[in-house]
Amino acid sequence: MNNFEKVDAFGQLPQARFGHTITYIAKGKAILFGGATGDTGKYSITGDTFSFDMQSKQWKRVEVQGTAPSPRAAHSAVCVDINQIVIYGGATGGGSLASDDLYLLDLRSNDDLGQWTVVPVVGTTPGRRYGHTLTFTKPFLIVFGGNTGQEPVNDCWCVNVEKSPITWARLECKSEQPLARVYHSASICTNGSANGMVVAFGGRSNDQLALNDAWGLRRHRDGRWDWVKAPYKIDKEQPVGRYQHTTMFVYSMLVVIGGRTGNVGETLTIDVYDTETSEWSKFNSIQRFRHSSWLVDTSIFVYGGFELDSPNIPTDIISKINLNRLLMPSETLTNKLAQYQHAQRNVSPQSLSPQMTPISPDTQASPLNNSLIQKKAGQTNQNTQKQQKPFAQNQADKSQFKFINQAVVAEETRDSKAPNRKARVPQTAQENNIAHLFISTLLQPKTFINISENAKFLFQAQHILMLCDQAEAILKEQPMVLRCKAPIKIFGDIHGQYSDLMRFFDLWGSPFVDGKDSDIEAFDYLFLGDFVDRGNHSLETICLLLALKVRFPESIHLIRGNHEDKWINNGFGFSEECAQRLGEDPNDDDSVFARVNRLFEWLPLAAIVEDKIICLHGGIGSQLNYVAEIENLQRPLEVIHEVTTPEQQLVVDILWSDPTDTDQDFGIQPNIIRDPAGTGNIVKFGPDRVINFLIKNNLSLIIRAHECVMDGFERFAGGQLLTVFSATDYCGRHKNAGAVLILKRNLEIVPKLIYPQNLNAHNWIEDEEALKKRPPTPPRWKNQGQRRSYD
Numbered sequence: 001m002n003n004f005e006k007v008d009a010f011g012q013l014p015q016a017r018f019g020h021t022i023t024y025i026a027k028g029k030a031i032l033f034g035g036a037t038g039d040t041g042k043y044s045i046t047g048d049t050f051s052f053d054m055q056s057k058q059w060k061r062v063e064v065q066g067t068a069p070s071p072r073a074a075h076s077a078v079c080v081d082i083n084q085i086v087i088y089g090g091a092t093g094g095g096s097l098a099s100d101d102l103y104l105l106d107l108r109s110n111d112d113l114g115q116w117t118v119v120p121v122v123g124t125t126p127g128r129r130y131g132h133t134l135t136f137t138k139p140f141l142i143v144f145g146g147n148t149g150q151e152p153v154n155d156c157w158c159v160n161v162e163k164s165p166i167t168w169a170r171l172e173c174k175s176e177q178p179l180a181r182v183y184h185s186a187s188i189c190t191n192g193s194a195n196g197m198v199v200a201f202g203g204r205s206n207d208q209l210a211l212n213d214a215w216g217l218r219r220h221r222d223g224r225w226d227w228v229k230a231p232y233k234i235d236k237e238q239p240v241g242r243y244q245h246t247t248m249f250v251y252s253m254l255v256v257i258g259g260r261t262g263n264v265g266e267t268l269t270i271d272v273y274d275t276e277t278s279e280w281s282k283f284n285s286i287q288r289f290r291h292s293s294w295l296v297d298t299s300i301f302v303y304g305g306f307e308l309d310s311p312n313i314p315t316d317i318i319s320k321i322n323l324n325r326l327l328m329p330s331e332t333l334t335n336k337l338a339q340y341q342h343a344q345r346n347v348s349p350q351s352l353s354p355q356m357t358p359i360s361p362d363t364q365a366s367p368l369n370n371s372l373i374q375k376k377a378g379q380t381n382q383n384t385q386k387q388q389k390p391f392a393q394n395q396a397d398k399s400q401f402k403f404i405n406q407a408v409v410a411e412e413t414r415d416s417k418a419p420n421r422k423a424r425v426p427q428t429a430q431e432n433n434i435a436h437l438f439i440s441t442l443l444q445p446k447t448f449i450n451i452s453e454n455a456k457f458l459f460q461a462q463h464i465l466m467l468c469d470q471a472e473a474i475l476k477e478q479p480m481v482l483r484c485k486a487p488i489k490i491f492g493d494i495h496g497q498y499s500d501l502m503r504f505f506d507l508w509g510s511p512f513v514d515g516k517d518s519d520i521e522a523f524d525y526l527f528l529g530d531f532v533d534r535g536n537h538s539l540e541t542i543c544l545l546l547a548l549k550v551r552f553p554e555s556i557h558l559i560r561g562n563h564e565d566k567w568i569n570n571g572f573g574f575s576e577e578c579a580q581r582l583g584e585d586p587n588d589d590d591s592v593f594a595r596v597n598r599l600f601e602w603l604p605l606a607a608i609v610e611d612k613i614i615c616l617h618g619g620i621g622s623q624l625n626y627v628a629e630i631e632n633l634q635r636p637l638e639v640i641h642e643v644t645t646p647e648q649q650l651v652v653d654i655l656w657s658d659p660t661d662t663d664q665d666f667g668i669q670p671n672i673i674r675d676p677a678g679t680g681n682i683v684k685f686g687p688d689r690v691i692n693f694l695i696k697n698n699l700s701l702i703i704r705a706h707e708c709v710m711d712g713f714e715r716f717a718g719g720q721l722l723t724v725f726s727a728t729d730y731c732g733r734h735k736n737a738g739a740v741l742i743l744k745r746n747l748e749i750v751p752k753l754i755y756p757q758n759l760n761a762h763n764w765i766e767d768e769e770a771l772k773k774r775p776p777t778p779p780r781w782k783n784q785g786q787r788r789s790y791d
Contacts, residue, residue, distance in 0.1 A: 529561020621653020712739025
């Protein structure tokens with residue numbers, strides 16, 4: 001079975017060349033720029049631009065306008081937005097180097113007509129160089145290494161393309177740094193624990209050695225950058241040192257193709273590095289160097305460069321590498337490729353990655369292009385410049401897990417609401433007054449100082465009972481599986497930590513402010529359960545959420561967690577809080593405690609957003625295979641913990657199960673922390689279960705809560721399951737952050753974080769003896785053991 005095949009190309013064929021770039025853009029096009037033609041003894045540097053259509057296999061020369069780059073080779077290019085690329089550096093022949101200008105090629109208006117522009121840059125630049133790398137991890141363009149004409153270097157520069165004016169900054173990393181090098185490679189990891197890292201590999205050192213090391217460049221939340229050397233397992237395969245090669249990431253796998261070792265005629269394998277296991281694998285390879293390559297689905301295309309049997313004459317052959325066949329000898333890598341294929345089928349490859357996301361060219365401008373437009377506007381019309389917003393405010397945020405320092409202002413307009421219930425009779429003035437009274441009293445984001453845990457609750461029992469009646473009437477009319485629209489904010493466990501809820505509303509937007517509807521006009525809100533218990537203000541939390549549900553029944557969505565269960569919250573704080581703060585007997589059938597728990601039995605168990613993302617509290621466990629199984633459950637629903645039927649097990653799975661500790665732990669495994677008696681009712685499910693469930697239900701992602709995670713959110717199954725947890729410093733012991741996930745209209749996910757505050761907050765269960773009987777679930781990272789990659 002052949003892993004490689006020649007691609008027959010047609011049309012306006014470019015001359016065979018080396019030292020060029022090919023950049024894959026949208027519309028199934030790859031853009032060729034520059035390079036050198038002729039043999040190594042007598043070559044010519046070019047500055048022409050061609051496009052290659054992946055479907056028709058047609059080459060076509062791109063007619064360009066504007067200020068085009070000078071002819072060059074050994075330069076770098078990268079895609080920064082849909083149908084837009086930037087180019088930097090290179091050699092122009094005769095020992096001369098190209099300028100240090102940054103060029104933008106815009107192909108959005110016409111595939112066959114490109115507009116070149118010099119990006120206006122203020123201040124110092126990385127300088128002239130060749131054999132360097134240029135990568136883009138939104139919003140940063142990053143230049144690393146190369147040769148300045150005097151010697152190889154290891155400096156690293158970045159520019160934030162969303163900030164005006166465009167300014168290069170040299171990264172001063174205090175960590176250990178890579179050796180100076182030239183003709184190396186760099187690419188962005190798009191999945192797994194190294195997600196978002198710029199990973200550089202190989203190159204040629206100052207003393208002409210072919211290097212085989214890999215380094216990850218990462219940016220911390222406080223703005224610091226540092227390098228970390230990729231670990232290699234010494235008892236496993238090691239990569240061959242090489243330069244003038246190419247690399248790219250497929251899922252969490254770094255694929256290294258071609259290159260030279262310094263030994264004339266030495267053949268090389270395709271080496272694949274798994275960032276999750278730190279292991280290298282080797283596969284048969286085509287022999288090329290000074291070529292270019294690009295990825296489309298599960299095929300890598302290689303164009304140009306030299307072949308080993310003709311090292312002085314470049315080729316114009318396009319070769320296709322079939323990854324399904326190539327990786328077949330490795331079961332582990334084949335499984336990872338299957339995960340990648342599934343992700344490609346269901347969501348755009350960028351929508352859950354740290355890179356740019358395709359957007360409509362008619363409605364959005366790229367960061368660099370927008371910067372140019374603003375500059376021109378300022379030169380020609382100062383009034384126009386004053387009216388324009390900075391790009392960061394004027395564009396949709398398109399990166400995953402990008403942390404910003406201010407709330408995103410919603411500019412989207414609402415679609416019609418999801419059909420979750422039938423039309424209802426308008427509420428009476430009295431009903432409206434009750435919900436409004438709770439909201440106006442409790443929704444006070446600016447005054448979230450913790451009140452005493454023993455303070456009398458601000459509302460009487462009869463008001464809470466009336467609120468429950470109204471909320472339950474709405475819940476009864478809505479289905480067991482809600483259908484929601486994006487944009488939407490998704491909250492994890494709150495656990496009675498009312499002050500955290502207020503801080504989220506204060507920092508990242510509130511549905512209702514100062515007596516008026518606020519960002520509820522732009523966002524739905526989805527809460528994934530565990531509203532009560534542990535924290536001291538379960539009453540404030542649940543009453544506010546129910547009041548919001550009454551006021552905004554189609555925009556506020558509440559689903560059930562494992563603590564919305566009378567058998568659980570009777571022992572973890574809510575019962576005691578009702579007794580102390582309302583002066584009631586929780587065992588009384590007419591108590592607030594009993595009434596709220598009857599309402600809990602009507603809560604839905606899941607929500608599906610935009611027909612692609614399923615949200616539930618715990619997980620899919622061992623029994624859940626189809627969404628229809630949830631829809632078939634009948635309410636009111638009492639959770640049975642001593643499971644005797646498949647339906648009872650299904651409910652326990654949805655409310656109580658967790659993912660396994662790592663992406664390498666497959667199948668169904670015991671959940672010792674939650675099921676110390678070993679009944680087998682509460683389990684952990686592996687990444688294979690996640691992928692199979694998504695495929696069966698034509699979904700792309702699972703979002704769940706239920707587990708304390710240190711950063712407030714965490715990925716699993718290669719990013720196809722997200723855990724979100726919104727209660728900070730859980731039980732006063734874990735110092736964890738809290739998060740809310742902002743799911744935008746184009747299904748991009750942006751977590752917003754809050755960190756623990758030094759308040760004298762308390763929990764209902766604090767003494768050591770009580771905690772031994774009812775301990776908080778440990779944070780997820782404590783169960784994972786040693787990390788296996790760059791973290």
